[in-house]
Amino acid sequence: MSWRKEHGRAERGYHHGNLKEALLQAALGLIAEKGAAGFTFADAARMAGVSAAAPYRHFRDRDELLSSIAQRGFEQFEARLSAAWDDGRPDTVTAFERVGKAYLAFAREEPAFYNAMFESGVPVDANAALQAASERAFNIIRAAAERLAALTPPGTPRPPAMMMALHIWSMAHGVASLFSRGDAARRKLPMSPDELLEAEVLIYLRGLGFPIDRRPATKGAEPPPVPPEASSGSGVPPGGPWGKPK
8 A cells, every 4th residue: 555545644643652653654755755765764753743762662773664664565565466476377478467567566656665675775684574575575476487487398498487587577677667666766668668578578588489479278288387496496595585785
């Protein structure tokens, strides 16, 4: 849910003791306005209408506040991607296309969360709950990549699913960050971001030897999913599946 819809209610809730939520919503508002690097802990307190010392009742410092926002963002992100994937129904290609659209829609509709998740500079692996939330979201993309890898045509080397997941995530993140944002940083594009991402993925799959128009004609025509250990050949990269923080 967008921070804008909850911001007013969160501020009123503080007067009934909901300080933590008031600070989270205040920080989301500041991120939407200035970016994750554009405000201080004191700014968040001021926006929430409390003293500069009040935030320390719930957060160690500004990074912990940002970490909580990023965790919430990844939880919502996972829910969006999971609903779009729908366990690969009605077929892998159709479901995968929905995941790409859901990725771009989240970046466009929730720019403050997206900024906190990927551009705040907070180390993902410094917070166990944040890292777990980010991995669950990434696992949706990895599951889709495993199903795609299982569709490798006979006689074509099967690409590692983890490699495919990282490549596809990189493409989606690039399009989302440049062209599908919901803030002023969005670049102009002579086509829709969805169309750009679809074209990128089709070119990528074609380069791997996939028949890009292949869709199973009947239920059960697809090969079964490939277990991660059998297809990826590697574990999750250090610092979480979304890569090491800068």
